[in-house]
Amino acid sequence: MRIKSPDEADDPVMNLTPLIDVMFNLLLFFMLATTFLLPERNLEVELPQARAGQVQGEAAREIVLNVTRDGGVLLSGRRIDYGVLERELRAAAARDPRTPVTIRGDRRVEHQAIVRVLDACRLAGLANLSLGTSPTSSSAAPREG
Template sequence: MAMPGGAAGDEDDLTVTINTTPLVDVMLVLLIIFLIAIPVAIRNVPVALPEERTAPTQTRPENITLSVDRQGDVFWGEARVETLDALIARLRGEALREPQPDILIRGDREARFEMIGRVLAACRQAGLANVGFITEPPGGGK
């Protein structure tokens, strides 16, 4: 049976191919878009952190307790530290002791995280390795 518009022997000459170039182009563009968009989406995901249950820490005389109150003031034990530079200087002196003391940071729940982060950065800058946080157990300790 002959096809309209062609001769009887033309059926063998007909080759049908799919042009995959546009498909590959689209897939590469989508890949690039996803590689750029996924890290941005991951960083912006809101997370509800769990309440922490930890074993009580044993207070030792060599431990240093740093507190940050609501206003962002930093206290070394009970004494207020005037500047972060003064805090770093005192922490560097403590970093020279063998063994290094544990640094325990107490942050008020109403304090800005920025100031607590600065205290933590000061500990790292001074070269102290054992830094921890003091928290209340869930339910206010009941």
């Protein structure tokens, strides 16, 4: 058996398989743990509070209309005027008249702005309408007794 000199020694080899396994596991974890938020639900619209509201699941083709404090309407995150809103709603009603529509009006907006959006939905033929609210905190609820 021949003894190797320091110049002939084998170069150390680093096994990258465990590192790659860890990286793929981290990637998979973060992909599965990420929540994908809808842009319509993250706008700066301060919803009114309601104690008797029901939490509804996300519908695949749900239309979310945000009515901002100044009375503007946002559809898919972009501001539109009422003429465009009516065209978009008619197109949605032509595809499926049962398409759910959620109207998220800022608590400080005038009621007339909400009524205009409701009218546009009804005139377009959409009847599955709901108003978005945020739940009241337990401290804000009146006490029974």
